[in-house]
Each structure stands twice: as structure tokens, then as C-alpha cells.
Amino acid sequence: xxGKHCTAxxxxxxxxxxxxRVSRRSVLCAxxxxxxxxxxxxxxxxxxxxxxxxxxxxxxxxxxIRIGRDGRVxxxxxxxxxxxxxxxxxxxxxxxxxxxDLDQIRLEHAPADEKLYGNPLLAGVQATGGSxxxxxxxxxxxxxxAVARTLLVSAAxxxxxxxxxxxxxxxxxVVHEPSGRSLGxxxxxxxxxxxxxxxxxxxxxxxxxxxxxxxVRRLDAPGKVDGTAVFGIDARPAGVxxxxxxxxPVFGGRVKSLDDRAARAVRGVRQVVRLDDAVAVxxxxxxxxxKGLAAxxxxxxxxxHARLDSAAILGELEKATDGPGTVAQxxxxxxxxxxxxxxxxxxxxxxxxxAHATMxxxxxxxxxxxxxxxxxxxxxVPARAQRAAAQAAGLPLDRVALHNHLIGGGFGRRLEVDxxxxxxxxxxxxxxxxxxxxSREEDIQHDLYRPVFFxxxxxxxxxxxxxxxxxxxxxxxxxxxxxxxxAFNDGLDPDTTDGAIDLLYALPNLRVEYRRVEPPGVPTAxxxxxxxxxxxxVTESFIDELAAAAGQxxxxxxxxxxxxxxxxxxxxxxxxxxxxxxxxxxxxxxxxVSLQFVFATYMAQVxxxxxxxxxxxxxxxxxxxxDCGSVVNPDTIEAQVQGxxxxxxxxxxxxxxxxxxxxxxxANFDSYRMLRIDEAPSVEVHIVRNSEPPGGMGEPGTSAIMxxxxxAIFAATGKRLRKLPVDxxxxxxxx
Amino acid sequence: xxxxxxxxxxxxxxxxxxxxxxxxVLRDVLAMTGTKFGCGAGLCGAxxxxxxxxxxxxxxxxxxxxxxxxxxxxEAVGATAAGxxxxxxxxxxxxxxxxxxxxxxxxxxxxxLARNPDPTDAExxxxxxxxxxxCGTYPRIxxxxxxxxxxxxxxx
Ligand code: FES
Ligand code: FES
Numbered sequence: 028x029x030g031k032h033c034t035a036x037x038x039x040x041x042x043x044x045x046x047x048r049v050s051r052r053s054v055l056c057a058x059x060x061x062x063x064x065x066x067x068x069x070x071x072x073x074x075x076x077x078x079x080x081x082x083x084x085x086x087x088x089x090x091x092i093r094i095g096r097d098g099r100v101x102x103x104x105x106x107x108x109x110x111x112x113x114x115x116x117x118x119x120x121x122x123x124x125x126x127x128d129l130d131q132i133r134l135e136h137a138p139a140d141e142k143l144y145g146n147p148l149l150a151g152v153q154a155t156g157g158s159x160x161x162x163x164x165x166x167x168x169x170x171x172x173a174v175a176r177t178l179l180v181s182a183a184x185x186x187x188x189x190x191x192x193x194x195x196x197x198x199x200x201v202v203h204e205p206s207g208r209s210l211g212x213x214x215x216x217x218x219x220x221x222x223x224x225x226x227x228x229x230x231x232x233x234x235x236x237x238x239x240x241x242x243v244r245r246l247d248a249p250g251k252v253d254g255t256a257v258f259g260i261d262a263r264p265a266g267v268x269x270x271x272x273x274x275x276p277v278f279g280g281r282v283k284s285l286d287d288r289a290a291r292a293v294r295g296v297r298q299v300v301r302l303d304d305a306v307a308v309x310x311x312x313x314x315x316x317x318k319g320l321a322a323x324x325x326x327x328x329x330x331x332h333a334r335l336d337s338a339a340i341l342g343e344l345e346k347a348t349d350g351p352g353t354v355a356q357x358x359x360x361x362x363x364x365x366x367x368x369x370x371x372x373x374x375x376x377x378x379x380x381x382a383h384a385t386m387x388x389x390x391x392x393x394x395x396x397x398x399x400x401x402x403x404x405x406x407x408v409p410a411r412a413q414r415a416a417a418q419a420a421g422l423p424l425d426r427v428a429l430h431n432h433l434i435g436g437g438f439g440r441r442l443e444v445d446x447x448x449x450x451x452x453x454x455x456x457x458x459x460x461x462x463x464x465x466s467r468e469e470d471i472q473h474d475l476y477r478p479v480f481f482x483x484x485x486x487x488x489x490x491x492x493x494x495x496x497x498x499x500x501x502x503x504x505x506x507x508x509x510x511x512x513x514a515f516n517d518g519l520d521p522d523t524t525d526g527a528i529d530l531l532y533a534l535p536n537l538r539v540e541y542r543r544v545e546p547p548g549v550p551t552a553x554x555x556x557x558x559x560x561x562x563x564x565v566t567e568s569f570i571d572e573l574a575a576a577a578g579q580x581x582x583x584x585x586x587x588x589x590x591x592x593x594x595x596x597x598x599x600x601x602x603x604x605x606x607x608x609x610x611x612x613x614x615x616x617x618x619x620v621s622l623q624f625v626f627a628t629y630m631a632q633v634x635x636x637x638x639x640x641x642x643x644x645x646x647x648x649x650x651x652x653x654d655c656g657s658v659v660n661p662d663t664i665e666a667q668v669q670g671x672x673x674x675x676x677x678x679x680x681x682x683x684x685x686x687x688x689x690x691x692x693x694a695n696f697d698s699y700r701m702l703r704i705d706e707a708p709s710v711e712v713h714i715v716r717n718s719e720p721p722g723g724m725g726e727p728g729t730s731a732i733m734x735x736x737x738x739a740i741f742a743a744t745g746k747r748l749r750k751l752p753v754d755x756x757x758x759x760x761x762x
Numbered sequence: 763x764x765x766x767x768x769x770x771x772x773x774x775x776x777x778x779x780x781x782x783x784x785x786x787v788l789r790d791v792l793a794m795t796g797t798k799f800g801c802g803a804g805l806c807g808a809x810x811x812x813x814x815x816x817x818x819x820x821x822x823x824x825x826x827x828x829x830x831x832x833x834x835x836x837e838a839v840g841a842t843a844a845g846x847x848x849x850x851x852x853x854x855x856x857x858x859x860x861x862x863x864x865x866x867x868x869x870x871x872x873x874x875l876a877r878n879p880d881p882t883d884a885e886x887x888x889x890x891x892x893x894x895x896x897c898g899t900y901p902r903i904x905x906x907x908x909x910x911x912x913x914x915x916x917x918x
Contacts (some may be wrong), residue, residue, distance in 0.1 A: 086834035112859075244856060252852045254796020254836035258862060269790055312790030317802070386800055386808060386862040386896040435798075436896050438875030462817050467801040576855030662856055666902065670859055673898025683825035696805040696894060705887035707900035 098213030387435020492577030619739025671728025
């Protein structure tokens with residue numbers, strides 16, 4: 028394939044003589060790096076790789092490995108660190124095959140560029156989300172590491188005039204074993220850059236891994252324990268002023284009148300910016316900005332949603348499930364099976380709006396000048412953010428520089444660019460750079476929310492208790508339809524139904540239907556574990572109901588339906604065994620189980636829950652067994668599950684955004700409660716090891732815990748909760 | 763009004779209203795951004811600093827209330843024995859995820875260990891319940907505090 032043209036359009040310039048190599052999995056090109064080292068460009072996007080393989084044109088790399096003449100390895104990476112350990116796991120993949128130590132690799136943020144850094148599992152959008160990073164990078168990065176190593180070995184062999192087979196790469200150097208000679212990668216990089224790409228490279232067998240699969244320490248941890256880590260909110264361009272804002276409390280409302288005299292009299296306040304639907308106070312420091320904001324007298328024109336409330340929204344969804352929806356999956360003949368059944372199990376479920384409540388409140392710093400614009404922010408979607416900023420600023424894309432930062436919690440919130448657009452709107456009125464920081468109240472009341480859903484289920488059982496038919500119809504918002512419209516087709520999208528279709532269990536007759544109903548005025552968004560955050564709660568609660576209706580043990584009942592899913596069965600049994608499933612428990616204590624296959628990871632959880640006389644619920648212990656295929660960093664997997672479980676328990680016990688008179692009722696952590704350390708369970712994680720392709724780990728723990736808690740409450744009290752969050756009043760004196 | 767405040771052993775002269783929260787004096791006036799903003803209402807602990815060694819929410823601490831109290835922040839807590847052992851345990855236990863809450867967690871944990879070198883689990887829960895971690899690092903925070911307490915007992 029050498030000779031095909033390779034274009035590297037932005038971050039790096041390759042020489043015109045660069046060689047290109049196409050494999051089944053990825054495309055690589057190699058050339059001389061600026062400054063004379065070896066530069067490898069690779070394409071993680073499978074679509075483009077396929078196009079290049081088919082000989083249909085140029086390709087642009089979306090990740091780079093640069094080996095400098097000083098021997099340092101730099102990795103320009105398209106994914107964003109937001110706590111999930113990506114900055115450690117991704118370099119591990121390269122270091123493994125390149126035979127360098129992890130601390131020889133330096134990471135650079137990829138600049139904003141959708142064409143170059145689009146995530147292949149997210150339809151080419153440059154985004155970190157959906158637990159996709161490791162899945163997208165697993166083969167291409169290892170292969171790139173192996174190619175670089177092969178080139179370096181060849182360069183050394185040529186220099187010594189020996190057989191490459193007699194040379195070995197080890198810890199950043201090539202060693203000629205018979206003579207003991209050794210050359211560092213830095214000394215070989217320039218030679219290696221002039222070699223043709225190897226036709227074929229062998230990847231290590233899993234048994235040969237020395238990094239992958241081991242608990243490696245996170246590269247980003249030191250800065251996070253000494254306060255030096257720089258998040259978006261910490262950006263301080265020279266002369267920056269601080270602004271905070273009030274947006275219309277009612278969705279879709281506008282500023283009707285503003286009296287800002289008192290605000291402008293506050294010491295440190297520089298100006299008040301009035302926008303169509305928001306007011307911002309710009310000051311020397313946030314203390315003055317907040318004080319000024321409190322002194323504003325704003326009258327709002329509340330607009331068409333002034334009467335909106337949660338009950339009405341839910342009522343619309345419930346009504347929508349009376350009629351048929353778009354069929355997302357159908358197997359057998361559900362109608363006939365249900366019609367012929369002597370009895371049915373029927374239930375309705377509902378889940379609420381949820382806010383993201385990232386620890387770092389929304390913020391964005393903008394320096395808007397006549398001829399250009401700089402944006403400092405932490406975003407999961409750099410290219411989209413740059414585009415939005417350019418549009419809001421009225422500037423061409425290449426006049427906008429986006430400086431991405433560590434993210435103080437993403438969970439889907441920072442897949443949205445509303446805060447960036449808002450900051451640019453404010454910056455248009457401000458001379459010099461301005462940092463717009465949202466108060467926590469603004470952050471919670473002007474989020475885009477995990478949608479409300481209403482679900483209606485119906486099933487019938489055979490004489491052996493096994494489900495004969497399963498019908499699931501639900502209504503709610505499609506986030507995809509707004510965020511990635513090209514993926515919303517014929518009334519369906521791949522996210523809203525994820526976790527509701529392709530169930531693990533043997534279900535001879537199955538029908539899943541979805542009705543898209545958008546809540547008027549209330550914006551919706553992805554939220555950690557996305558579609559499954561709703562669907563797995565519903566389906567794993569309902570299968571528990573079927574087990575109860577059949578008079579069978581919930582683990583045994585599920586297991587019997589898993590003949591076709593041995594990996595699922597294995598994690599189910601492992602979790603049950605480690606949790607001591609079946610052991611006698613004190614009154615008021617129960618074990619609940621859940622099982623799922625989402626984000627390409629199998630996961631079972633057993634929650635041990637205690638319900639007190641006053642109905643309050645405490646999750647004491649969670650045991651999780653998972654099979655995510657190849658394990659990159661087991662320590663990160665454990666941390667992700669621990670965190671996802673806490674995130675999910677927070678939602679199951681406390682999470683609910685309610686709308687009254689068109690506005691969000693909850694405002695800060697007193698009314699939108701977070702699980703705290705004194706309420707947090709112990710979380711045990713058991714990993715089934717194999718060498719299947721890796722699955723995602725950022726999200727599955729959240730969807731799995733919610734039904735496990737609800738099922739445990741049922742086991743403890745006999746009360747089936749079909750609505751989240753848990754209502755302690757419904758559990759009073761039930762234990 | 764102008765105030766003289768002592769932060770990490772250095773006296774700073776700051777000219778702000780007396781009701782200005784210490785948090786914003788640190789972050790916006792003194793450019794010490796290690797202390798974080800989470801809620802502004804004493805509900806989350808992200809802004810925790812130590813006043814004369816006591817864990818204190820800087821977002822609800824007026825600058826005119828400081829007097830001559832010594833303010834210690836994450837930037838300098840490593841210079842205290844408890845702070846150093848907590849930071850070490852935090853790294854060894856791989857506590858941080860997004861990391862945003864961790865300055866506050868470390869300030870609370872080191873204040874706890876400075877006054878109570880061998881806390882019980884219940885005492886850990888009480889001392890740390892004011893610090894929210896949205897990433898859910900609680901199991902590791904508990905383990906790291908126990909590890910720091912053990913290493914102090916051994917004198918390393
Ligand atoms: S920011 Fe001070 S307690 Fe939350
Ligand atoms: S590590 Fe992210 S909030 Fe605690």
C-alpha cells in the first residue's frame with residue numbers, strides 16, 4: 028500500500044515521502060517528525076480505514092505517536108480525561124507493544140478537529156462518552172506501537188549490519204543480544220522514519236503482556252492530590268474578569284425588565300450584561316459577581332411553559348403508551364402468546380428527570396477579540412465546542428482556539444456546548460477575557476436532563492414458570508434525535524432502546540416498542556449509562572417480578588434462561604457466590620440481583636440493602652462480577668465500578684428533578700441530594716479474565732445497581748418499587 | 763476594606779469587601795486555584811481549607827472573620843505531617859477520579875488525622891460526610907485514611 032497519499036492536515040506535518048500502511052484494523056502512516064524524530068499517524072476511525080483499504084482516497088490520521096531524538100515518546104490523543112482513567116489506559120496500549128515504560132510517554136491534548144479526531148463508535152463525532160475510548164483504541168494503538176518498534180529494530184539492525192531477528196526492543200532501547208550493543212530509541216528515530224512500513228507486525232499474545240492487565244498507577248493522580256491539576260474553572264488568562272449569571276428560571280422565558288443599579292454599586296462589579304434570556308454580572312472576583320447578582324431586580328417574561336409541571340409531563344408519556352409505538356424489536360408473536368395466556372404479569376414503571384451535578388460547576392472562559400477568540404473549558408466534545416463558539420462569535424472556525432482542560436466530572440453534561448455558547452454571548456459585551464462560572468443553583472436548574480420515561484410491561488409464563496411472552500412499551504425523549512439526528516431513524520435510535528432490546532434471556536416471544544415524546548421546554552441529554560440507565564432498571568426489575576410470579580429464586584430463574592449466554596451466566600453465578608446469595612439474613616435486610624450486557628460488558632451485581640422501620644434505605648454492600656473481555660487496567664475498572672455504583676445509588680435513592688410552574692424545583696445539594704461517605708456501601712469487584720475484545724467500563728455499573736437495589740428492597744420487604752427514586756414513605760413499617 | 767490574611771505562612775494584603783468569601787479571595791485574588799468551588803453554600807466540601815488546623819468551608823467563611831487565623835490550603839498541606847501522609851496514601855490508594863473534589867477531601871482528611879491519628883470508621887464517616895465526591899471515590903477515601911493512619915502509627 029506504500030505510495031498512497033497521506034494527508035495530515037493540522038497538528039502535524041508529515042513529509043511528502045511518508046509511507047502508508049493499511050491493515051484490516053487501522054491505517055498508519057510514518058514520516059519524519061518536526062525536529063527530526065519518527066512520527067506515526069494512525070486512524071482510529073474504522074470507516075475511513077475501510078475507505079483507504081478499498082483504495083478510495085486519502086486518509087487523515089487522528090492520533091499520533093512521535094518519538095523524538097531525545098527518546099521521548101509523545102502521544103497526541105483524541106480522548107478526554109474526565110476521571111475514567113483514559114489518560115493512563117490509552118498510553119498503556121502503546122507502551123506495551125513499543126516496549127517503553129509508561130513514564131516515557133507524554134500525553135498531549137488533541138486539538139479540536141472533528142475530521143481528525145472523530146470517535147468511530149460515536150458516528151465520527153469527536154467525543155469521549157458511552158464508554159467507548161478503550162473499545163475504539165484497543166487494536167489500532169497496539170498495532171501502531173508494534174509498527175514503531177519494528178521500525179526502530181530495523182533501523183538498529185541496519186546500523187549494526189546485523190539481522191533484525193537478533194535484536195530485541197527493551198525499555199526504550201534496541202539491544203543486539205549477541206554483542207550486547209544497545210541504542211536508545213532517540214538515536215534511532217531519525218533512521219526509522221526513513222524506512223518503509225513493515226508489511227505485517229505480530230501483536231503480543233495476552234500471555235506476553237507486561238503492562239496490559241496489570242494495575243498501573245494513574246498518570247494524572249499526582250496533580251490531583253497536590254492541587255496543581257488545572258480544570259477549566261482554573262483557567263486564568265491575564266486580566267480575566269469573573270462573571271456569574273441568572274438564566275430565565277422558566278424554560279424558554281425572557282428578560283422583561285432589569286434594574287441593575289444596586290448590582291453596579293457593589294464593589295468589584297464592573298458591568299452587567301443583559302442578554303435576551305439571561306443576565307450576567309461581570310466583576311473582579313466571583314464574590315463580587317455573586318453579590319451583584321443577588322442585588323439584581325429582574326422581571327421575567329415567563330413564556331409558554333409557565334404552567335408546566337412534572338405531573339403533566341408524565342401524564343403525556345403515560346397516555347402515549349396506551350397506543351402502539353415504533354417496534355424496536357420483535358421475536359415470535361407476542362400478541363398471540365399473551366392472548367392465549369391464562370394469566371399475565373403486568374406492570375408500569377417510571378423514572379424521573381436527573382441532573383448531572385458534576386462536581387465542577389459549568390464554566391467557560393472566553394477572550395473574544397475582533398479577529399479571533401480563545402476558549403478555555405473542559406469539554407467532552409472539543410470539535411463541537413469549537414464550532415459552537417465560532418458560530419456564537421461570528422468568526423470562522425480557524426479563528427477560534429479551544430484550550431481543553433481536565434474535566435471535573437462529565438457524565439454526559441460536557442457533551443453539551445450550551446455553556447460555551449453562553450460564555451461567548453457574554454464575552455461579546457466584555458472587553459478582554461471573561462470567565463463565566465455558574466452557581467450550583469444555575470448548574471442544577473439549567474442542566475439538560477436525563478429524560479423521564481414511562482414504561483408498560485406485560486408478560487405471561489409457561490407452566491414451568493419460564494417467560495413465554497414479553498411485551499415492553501415505553502415513551503420518553505430521544506436524546507439522539509437532537510444530539511446526533513442522523514442516528515435517529517424511523518422513530519428509533521440506538522440509545523433510547525439500549526438495554527430494552529437484545530435481552531440476554533431466552534424469550535420466545537418478545538416485542539419492544541418506543542414512542543418518542545419530548546417534554547415541552549425541558550431539554551434532555553445523555554447521562555451516565557445513558558439508555559440503560561432507564562431500561563436496565565425496568566427490565567431487570569420486571570424479570571425479578573416474573574421470578575416472583577413463578578415462585579422461583581431470582582438467580583436460578585435468570586440462570587435457567589441463559590443457555591445462549593454463557594458469559595452472562597458466569598458473571599451471574601460469580602456475583603451470587605461472592606455475595607453469599609441464599610444465606611440467612613436479619614429482618615429488614617435483603618439481597619437483590621441484576622444482570623446486563625451493555626457497552627459490550629457483561630455485569631452482574633448483588634446489592635445488600637437494609638430497610639429501617641421509618642422506610643429509609645441503606646445499601647450496605649455491593650458485589651459486582653463483570654466480564655469486559657480484555658482488561659487493560661484492572662485498578663481503573665475497580666474504581667470505575669465503585670464510582671458508577673455510588674452514582675447509581677445516588678439516583679436510585681435520591682435523584683429526582685421535578686418541574687413546577689415551568690421551573691426546576693431543586694437547586695443545590697440540600698434539595699438535590701448526593702450520596703455521602705457515611706451512606707456509601709463497600710463495593711467488591713470481581714473480574715472474569717479472558718482475551719475477548721474489551722468492553723466499556725465507565726457506565727455499566729450505574730445502570731446495574733438501580734434494579735439490584737430495587738430487587739433487594741423487594742427481598743427485604745415484599746414491596747415492589749416500580750418508580751425511582753425510592754420513596755421511603757412507601758416502605759414505612761414494611762420491613 | 764483591606765485585610766491582612768495569612769495563607770500558608772505568607773501574609774497577603776487584600777482589598778475586598780469584608781463579606782467576601784475566603785474561597786474567592788484565594789482563587790480570584792490570590793490566584794491559588796487548588797481550592798475548589800462546588801456549591802457555595804457549605805454543602806459539598808470542595809472548598810475546604812484549614813483555619814488553625816480545623817477543616818473549614820471557605821465558601822461560607824467571610825474574609826473579615828479570619829482575624830489572625832492561619833489559613834492552610836491544598837497548595838501547602840503537604841508540608842504538614844498529616845497532610846503529607848494523606849497525600850501519599852491518596853496516591854498509593856489511587857483515590858482520585860476526576861479529581862475535582864480531592865483538594866477538599868484531602869484537607870478534611872488531614873485535619874482529621876492531625877487531631878485524631880487513629881480514627882475509627884465511624885469517626886472517618888463523621889469527619890468526611892461533608893465532602894461530596896460525585897465520582898464515588900468513597901471506598902478508596904476510607905481505605906486511604908486508614909492507610910495514612912497506619913503509616914503514621916509506624917512513624918513513616
Ligand atoms: S463550595 Fe464550599 S462547601 Fe461547597
Ligand atoms: S473525584 Fe470526581 S468528584 Fe471526587
